[in-house]
Amino acid sequence: MLRRKISASDGQGAIQSFQAGSATSQELATAVRFLLEELGTRHPGAAVEVRVPPLGAVQCVAGPSHTRGTPSNVVELGPEAWLALALGTSSFEELIGQGKLTASGNRSDLTDLFPIFKA
Helix, strand or coil, rough: CCCCCHHHHHHHHHHHHHHCCCCCCHHHHHHHHHHHHHHHHHCCCCEEEEEEEEEEEEEEEECCCCCCCCCCEEECHHHHHHHHHHHHHCCHHHHHHHCCEEEEECCCCHHHHHCCCCC
């Protein structure tokens, strides 16, 4: 089980600052990491790795896991795209179409897992 590092109140506060357009770089990082933790908590496993460089990554989704090297199922996107996806202001498909999200591997379509929270 994923060990939470960010409290719900700190995470929600950072999300609110982001949505208001007033997030500091620290609040942006907190919002990204909190939502990564939330994804890993809601969909535990290690079949897919979601990466938001340089701020964080999480392994999620039940199924075969990897133990060494690059995982076979990877989703990668930037911080703002991650927040848009997680909060439902952009979809998985939209972000792929815009070149803001890459997904590789046969289990990397996470469309049904989003939004985590509605904006």
